[in-house]
Amino acid sequence: MQNLLYLIAVILVIFWALGFFVYSAGSLIHILLVIAVIAILLRLIRGRGI
Template sequence: MVNLIWTAVVVLIILWLLGFSVSIGGGLIHLLLVLALIGIVYNLLTGRRV
């Protein structure tokens, strides 16, 4: 499950970067960034505990 979250985060960040280079999507670009950040925070909070 953790690998799936990291994969989704990486894909969202790549799409966000592509959105800047192609200049399409407007608000969608920022939505992708927010979703990627939420995924990172979720993974950090629910990650493996020692």
């Protein structure tokens, strides 16, 4: 489950970067970035606790 969460976060960051530099889709891109950052932070926090 944690690897899946990390994979989703990385994919969202890549899509955000592509969207930010290639096409401006308004606030949707920034929402994806926030979700990705939260997922990465959860991965780091849970990884240290185990």
